[in-house]
Amino acid sequence: MTILTETRPSPLADFDITRRWPPEHPDRIQLYSVTTPNGIKASTMLEEIGLPYEAHFVSFADHEQESPEFLSLNPNNKIPAIIDPDGPGGKPLPLFESGAILLYLAEKTGKLLPTDPARRHQTIQ
Numbered sequence: 502m503t504i505l506t507e508t509r510p511s512p513l514a515d516f517d518i519t520r521r522w523p524p525e526h527p528d529r530i531q532l533y534s535v536t537t538p539n540g541i542k543a544s545t546m547l548e549e550i551g552l553p554y555e556a557h558f559v560s561f562a563d564h565e566q567e568s569p570e571f572l573s574l575n576p577n578n579k580i581p582a583i584i585d586p587d588g589p590g591g592k593p594l595p596l597f598e599s600g601a602i603l604l605y606l607a608e609k610t611g612k613l614l615p616t617d618p619a620r621r622h623q624t625i626q
């Protein structure tokens with residue numbers, strides 16, 4: 502008997518950062534971060550909205566934020582950064598800047614960002 506299996510390319514295969522931090526779950530949001538105030542913003546948000554994600558530790562002691570693989574995702578060498586394999590239109594979306602990440606995740610899930618204009622802007626503030 503012959504068993505045929507289909508191997509689909511990972512949606513993240515085109516991202517150089519996955520060479521240094523290979524995803525175990527490429528279908529989940531990939532978080533590249535560390536426990537600093539800006540890093541914790543992204544991980545706290547992911548916990549609050551309940552989306553599955555995979556966290557990758559970026560070692561400042563080893564200057565990993567300055568590695569070519571990390572810089573391919575954020576040329577500003579700053580955590581946090583994410584890749585959502587299921588971004589708008591079903592395409593992978595890379596993002597950095599904690600505020601941009603929080604807004605994106607809030608809009609993606611419809612959580613933690615009010616629709617009322619005044620409350621929405623105060624939340625963004």
Ligand SMILES: N[C@@H](CCC(=O)N[C@@H](CS)C(=O)NCC(=O)O)C(=O)O
Nearest residue numbers: 537538539578579580581598599600
């Ligand atoms: N405006 C950025 C600031 C990010 C930032 O400053 N990250 C720091 C840690 S909290 C960092 O990655 N520092 C590493 C470095 O500068 O080499 C954001 O909100 O994401």
